[in-house]
Amino acid sequence: MSIAFSNVRRRGAEIPNKLEMTMMGRLARWETLLVCVVALVFFLNTIASPYFLDVWNLSDATYNFIEKAIIAFAVALVIISGEIDLSVAANIALSSTIMGAVATAGYDTPIIVGAGLLTSLACGAFNGFLVAKVGLHSIIVTIATMSLFRGISYIILGDTVYKNYPDSFAWFGQGYLFDAFTVEMAFFIVIAVFFWMLLHKTVFGRQVYVIGNNKTCAAFSGIKVQRVKFSLFLLSGLASGVAAVLLTSRLGSTRPSIALGWELEVVTMVVLGGVSILGGSGTILGVILASVLMGLVTFGLGLLNVPGIVMTIFTGCLLIAVIVLPRITKLIMSHSKKTK
Amino acid sequence: MLNSILKKREYLLAAIILTMIIAISFRSPSFLQLPNMLATLNDTSILMMLACAQMFVILTRCIDLSVGANIALTGMVVAMLNSASPELPVVVLVVIALGLGLILGAINGFFVWKFDIPPIVVTLGTMAIYRGLVFVLADGSWINAHQMSESFLGFPRANIFGVQLLTWCGLLVVAGMYALSRYSRLGRQFYAIGDNPNAAVYMGISVGKVKFKAFCLSGMIAGLCGYFWVSRYAVAYVDIAAGFELQTVAACVIGGVSIAGAIGNIGGAILGALFLGVVNNALPVIDISPFWQMSISGTVIILAVVFNAQSERKTGRTILKLKGTEA
Numbered sequence: 001m002s003i004a005f006s007n008v009r010r011r012g013a014e015i016p017n018k019l020e021m022t023m024m025g026r027l028a029r030w031e032t033l034l035v036c037v038v039a040l041v042f043f044l045n046t047i048a049s050p051y052f053l054d055v056w057n058l059s060d061a062t063y064n065f066i067e068k069a070i071i072a073f074a075v076a077l078v079i080i081s082g083e084i085d086l087s088v089a090a091n092i093a094l095s096s097t098i099m100g101a102v103a104t105a106g107y108d109t110p111i112i113v114g115a116g117l118l119t120s121l122a123c124g125a126f127n128g129f130l131v132a133k134v135g136l137h138s139i140i141v142t143i144a145t146m147s148l149f150r151g152i153s154y155i156i157l158g159d160t161v162y163k164n165y166p167d168s169f170a171w172f173g174q175g176y177l178f179d180a181f182t183v184e185m186a187f188f189i190v191i192a193v194f195f196w197m198l199l200h201k202t203v204f205g206r207q208v209y210v211i212g213n214n215k216t217c218a219a220f221s222g223i224k225v226q227r228v229k230f231s232l233f234l235l236s237g238l239a240s241g242v243a244a245v246l247l248t249s250r251l252g253s254t255r256p257s258i259a260l261g262w263e264l265e266v267v268t269m270v271v272l273g274g275v276s277i278l279g280g281s282g283t284i285l286g287v288i289l290a291s292v293l294m295g296l297v298t299f300g301l302g303l304l305n306v307p308g309i310v311m312t313i314f315t316g317c318l319l320i321a322v323i324v325l326p327r328i329t330k331l332i333m334s335h336s337k338k339t340k
Numbered sequence: 341m342l343n344s345i346l347k348k349r350e351y352l353l354a355a356i357i358l359t360m361i362i363a364i365s366f367r368s369p370s371f372l373q374l375p376n377m378l379a380t381l382n383d384t385s386i387l388m389m390l391a392c393a394q395m396f397v398i399l400t401r402c403i404d405l406s407v408g409a410n411i412a413l414t415g416m417v418v419a420m421l422n423s424a425s426p427e428l429p430v431v432v433l434v435v436i437a438l439g440l441g442l443i444l445g446a447i448n449g450f451f452v453w454k455f456d457i458p459p460i461v462v463t464l465g466t467m468a469i470y471r472g473l474v475f476v477l478a479d480g481s482w483i484n485a486h487q488m489s490e491s492f493l494g495f496p497r498a499n500i501f502g503v504q505l506l507t508w509c510g511l512l513v514v515a516g517m518y519a520l521s522r523y524s525r526l527g528r529q530f531y532a533i534g535d536n537p538n539a540a541v542y543m544g545i546s547v548g549k550v551k552f553k554a555f556c557l558s559g560m561i562a563g564l565c566g567y568f569w570v571s572r573y574a575v576a577y578v579d580i581a582a583g584f585e586l587q588t589v590a591a592c593v594i595g596g597v598s599i600a601g602a603i604g605n606i607g608g609a610i611l612g613a614l615f616l617g618v619v620n621n622a623l624p625v626i627d628i629s630p631f632w633q634m635s636i637s638g639t640v641i642i643l644a645v646v647f648n649a650q651s652e653r654k655t656g657r658t659i660l661k662l663k664g665t666e667a
Contacts, residue, residue, distance in 0.1 A: 084460070130642065130646075134646060134649065135649065136645050136646065136649055137599050137600065137645075139403065139460060139599065140589070140593065140599045140641070140645055141642070141645065143586060143589060143641070144590075144638050144639075144641035144642045144645065145638060145642070146586075146638070147583075147586055147590075147634050147635065147637055147638035147641065148634075148635050148638030148639055148642065149638075150634060150635075151631075151632070151633070151634030151635025151636070151637075151638050152635050154631040154632075154634055154635070155629070155631050155632055155635060158629065158631050261468075264464055264465075264467070264468055267461070267464060268465075271461065277457075277458050277461050278458065307475070307480070309471070309472050309475040309480075309578065310472055310475065310476060311472075312468040312469075312471065312472045313468065313469050313472030313473065313476070315465075315468055316464075316465040316466060316467070316468035316469035316472065317465070317469060319461060319464065319465040319468075320451060320457070320461070320462060320465040320466070323455070323457050323461060324451065324455050324457065327455050327456070327457075328455075
C-alpha cells in the first residue's frame, strides 16, 4: 500500500490522505470553494425570487438534482478510475421501458423495480465486459451503447408511451417520509453515505484511485484492474437503475426520450465536484456539493422562467469554465512567480 | 504487410455493402436502379463529408461531439439571414456558413490547444451551448420552406450531368480531404501527432496547434453541412441533426479509424458513411420501422470496434508506416 500512497500523493491535495494540512491548504480546497458558491447561490436565489425560501419549495427543488446526483456518484468512481460512462441516460431509458412493459403486463411494484434494476445491471455488465474484458476504449464503447440502449427502447416503444404503473409504484418518486422530507431524499442520503464509505474508507476505494493514477503500477501492486473496472461499470449501471426507478415513479410514464441528455449534466456534476477528468483524484463530498449547486441554480433559473434549453447553455459553460479556471489561475500564479 | 491488411479491410467493407445492396434488391428490385442509388449517394453526401472531417479529429486522438449542434446553429443562422433578406446571393450564405462553422470549430480547438482540456469535455460542453444558442437565436420558432428563397432551396438540388449539386459538392470535399491526408504536410502531421505526440514535438510539430487545425476543419465542414442540411430538408429548428455527431463517429469507426488515433484513411471513412447510408435508406424499403436505426448503428459501432481492436492487436503498437521518411 505504501507504493500506492506515494503514487497517489503526487497528484495534489484533493485526495483524502492523512497528510498534514495547513490552514491555507484547507481554505484553498475545492470543496471549501464549492461550499462558498453554494451559499452565495442560495443567497442570490432568496433575493431573486420571493417564492424560493419555502420548505415545500426547497423540497421540490431537490427533485432537480437527486436522480442525477445518484448516477453522478457512480460515474465519479468510474472517472476517477480513468474511464468514462456516457451511456447512463440511455440505460435509464431502457430500464424504464422494461419497467413499463412489466407494469403493463400486470405485475406489482416489487417485480417492476426488480426488473428495472436487473436491466440496468445487465447494461452495466455489458459495458464492463466490453471495457474490462475485451479491452476497448470506454468512450467509444459507451457512445455505442448509448445509441444501442436507447435504440432498443425506441424499438420497444416507438412513439407510444407506457403509463400503467400501479399506485404503489408512485411511492419512490412522489412519496414523503415525514413533512417535506421526500423518499428520494432518503435514497440520496443513503446512497451518498454508501459511496462515501466505498471510495474513502475501503480497500476497493483506494484501488480505484491507484488505477486512475497509474494502471500499470496498480497491476504490479497486485490489484485486479480488470475486475475493479468491471465492478465500477456494474455500479454505474445499478445507480442508473435506481435513478430510473425514482424518475419513472416520479413522472408516472415512460417514453423512449426519457432522461435525454442527462449524461452531459452528470459529467458536469462530477467535474464540477473537483474530480479530475483524467482520473486519479476527486471526492464524494465534492460531487454532493456540486449536485446541490447545480440543483439550486437550475431551480432558481426555473423560478425566473428561464426555459430548459437555455439552462443547458449554462450547464455547458459551467462544465468548460470549471476546468478552464483552475488552469488560468495556475498560469497566472506561475507567471507572477517568474516575474518575481 | 500493414498496408495490405488495411486494404483488405476496405475491400471487406465494400463487399459487405455490395452484398447488402444485392440482398435488399431481392426484396425490392427498384432499390438497385440508378436513380435510387444516386438518391442514396445524395442522402449520404452530408455524412460522408462530416465523417472525413471527423476522421482527422479522431486521428489526432481527439473527438468532436459538437458537429450536430454546429450544423443546427449555422443552419439556423443561414436560414434566418435568408428569410430576413432573400436578395442575398446563396454563395454569400455558403461563405457565411463556412466562416461561422470555422469559428465554432475554432472555439473547440482553442480550449483543447490553449488549456489542454480533454476534447470530449470541451465538445460535450459546446454541444449543449451551441444547441442552446439555436433556441435563443430563433426564440424556439421554426423557419419553414415558404420563408426561404427559391435559390436558397434550389442550390443543392441543381442538376449537373444528372447528379445533384450536393453530391458533387460531397465528392469534391472528399477529394480535397483525400489530397489533404495524402499529399499535404498538415495531413501527415495529423497522423504524426496521433501516432506519437512526444515524437511529434521533437520533430518540431506543435501538437496543440495541429489539433486546433483539426477542429477548425471539422467545424468548417460542419458549417457547410449546416447550410446543406437546412436547404435540403427545407426546415430549420432547434433539434435538426440531433445525435448526428454519433453517426459521424460511427462511420469513422466502421471504416476502421482507430479511436486511439493515427489509424484510418479517407477511403475507410467514406465506406463507413456509405454503409450507414445504405442501412438508413434500406430500412423503409424492406419494411423495418425506422425506430430500429438507432440500435442498429449502436450495434454496428460495437462490432466495428471489436473488429478494429483485433486487427490492431495483431499489428502491434506503432501503426502507421509512412512512405519514405518514418516519423
